[in-house]
Amino acid sequence: MGEKNTEANTEATESAGLRGELKQRHMRLIALGGVIGAGLFVGSGVVIEDAGPAAIISFMLAGGLVILVMRMLGEMAVARPSVGSFYAYARLALGNWGGFTIGWLYWYFWVNVVALEAVAGASQLHVWLPGIPLWVISLCLMVILTAVNMFSVKSFGEFEYWFSSIKVAAITVFLVLGLVFVLGMWPGAHADVSNLTAHQGFAPHGIGPVLAAVIPAVGFFTGAEIAALAASESSEPRRNVAKATNSVVLRVLLFYVGSIFLVIAIVPWNKPDVADGPYVAALQEIGIPSAGTLMRVLVLVAVLSSLNAGLYSASRIVFALTRNGDAPRGLTKLSKRGVPRRAILLATTLGYVSVIIAYVSPDAVFSFIVHSYGAVALFVYLLVALSQLRLRRRLEREAPESLQLRMWWYPYLSWFTVAAMTVVIVTMAVLPSTRMDFAASAITLVVVLAAYGVRAYRRRGRGGPAAEAPAGPPADAPGTAVAETAATGTGATAVSAPEGPRS
Structure with missing residues (x-):
């Protein structure tokens, strides 16, 4: 039975034109390292500064939301492995508008991450290469990792494997x-966790900042879903997604909550060094020599990993968008190695533009870019949760045997996740510190929805399919027709619902 599933999954990947070249070790490290970004090593200091020792609670709440969303995504991905992952599920569950919206929002998020990480990586390297302009270093990093992604998915997997190995090893050592x-x-140390309460208490600024800190903390976890997106290019997508989903609880609790707890226990939360670099401050307190240099290297690795993953994620989600006409068909073309090079170039072209803007207009255009994707990940996660609620009912009715991985306490915990994500988004809109991020992100959402409206109008004008045709049943459902989509030129399969009465 397992061999049959493997063969079917491999055939599904090949039918899309992509190649299942990602091995088990690639997927394991992508899943492990996906949540460990530069935000953990640097940005977490801001959360600690705002919430005090209670930042542990902020990370627990944020991590809990991400765990629930990943479980919901895992349920859908195991039931129906698909190129584009949550894009395909949103399209099935919510209709064409849902797929179009979540796909382009996710693409926009990672294109911005690519630009921001290129700038951040250049800042790290500039310390050692002061004679080279920052923009030159940024462009060099972009070119190198673009070449890695353009070569083959295996090269992406190898780079991400080693990047993630370094990150996981470093955080484990810490x-x-x-x-x-x-x-x-430790020599000269004594058992002591008094820093958790010794400096103005556990929550020195009250409960408000603790809840507000959940917003940036959620952003630090973004990347956990990459394993589900990459699974379609592995030999066993169902197995890999199930493993990644089941391990996310341990990763969140151990890497984030566990390490933040230790940072706060080791060094007073209100020490000035903590806000700038909490892990450096903790290592210096322990007495590790050259802690600053070691952490700078680790941050650089985390930045390069995010840049690599960003190029991959942006190109694959666009590739999925092309399969249903939600993106230009020309982006569907694959190289001989099964790589969507045009989709990669689209992501990098806008990344190059953003890098240039970062140095030409840092306080105007680039400032808007930085703010305009702040809540986009939250919008994507909310749409994932809504998709699972609707798709689960359909799967139970039409293909219950496909539900090999189930959301806990469905539907109550699913609705709780939707409500919690909504509260976080509303809070972001209300708080002065995050209001600008929400406003800019809302503009991004409106632009994407407007683009969908224009697309739907033009399709109706050409006599094309209805803009809001009901989404068909899952591919595993009995009676589902699977038709060859010749228009894409890739032999991609497209799911279509059985014909019913016409109105």
Whole structure:
């Protein structure tokens, strides 16, 4: 039975034109390292500064939301492995508008990440290469990782494997050193966690900042879903998604909550160094030599990993969008190695433009770009949750045997996730510190919805399919017709619902 599933999954990948070249070790490290970004090592200091020791609670709440969303995504991905992952599920569950919206929002998010990480990586390298202009370093990083992604999906997997290996090894070493220090087993140390309450209490600024800190904390977890997106290019997508989904709980609790707990236990939260670099401050407190240099190298690796993953994610979601006419058909063309090079170039072209803008107009245009994707990940996660609620009912009715991985306590926990994500988004709109991010992100959402409206209008004008045709049943459902889509030129399969009575 397992062999049959593997063969079917491989055939599904090949039918889309993509190649299942990602191995188990690639997928394992992509899943492990996906949540470890530069935000953990640098940005978490801002959360600690705002919430105090109670930042542990902020990360627990944010991590809990991401765990629930990943479980919902995992349920859909195991039931129906698909190129484009959540784009395909939103289209099935919510209709054409849902797929179009979530696909382009996710693409926009990663295109911005590519530009921002290129600038951040250049800033790290500029310390060692002060004679080279920042914009030159940024463009060089973009060119190198573009070449990696253009070559083959296997090259992406290899780079991400080693990037993630370094990140996981580093955070594991920190966890071991921190635990040894806190337990008093380090030379000159004694068991002590008094820093959790000794400086104005556990929540020195009250509960408000603790809840507000959930917003940036959720952003630090973005990337956990890449394993589901990459699964379609592995030999066993169902198995890989199930493993990634089941391990996300451990990754969130161990890497984020565990390491933040140790940082706060080791060094006073209100020490000035913590806001700038909490892990450097903790390592210096332990007495690790050259802690700043070591962390700079680690941040650079995390930045390059995010840049690599961003190019991959943006290109694959656009490739999925082309299969239903939600993106130009020309982007569907694949190289001989099964790589959507045009889709990669689209992402990098806008990335190059953003990098140039970062140095030409840092306070105007680039400032808007930075703010305009702040809530986009939240919009995407909310649409994923809504898709699972609707698709689950359909799967239970038409293909219950496909539900090998189920959302906990459905539908109550699913509705709770939707409500919690909505509260976070509304809070972001209300708080002065995040209001600009929400407003700019809302403009992005409106632009995408307007683009869908224009697309739907033009299709109706050409006598094309209705803009809001009901989404067909899952591909695994009995009676589903699978038709060859010749228009894409890739042999991609398209799911179509059985014909019913016409109105």
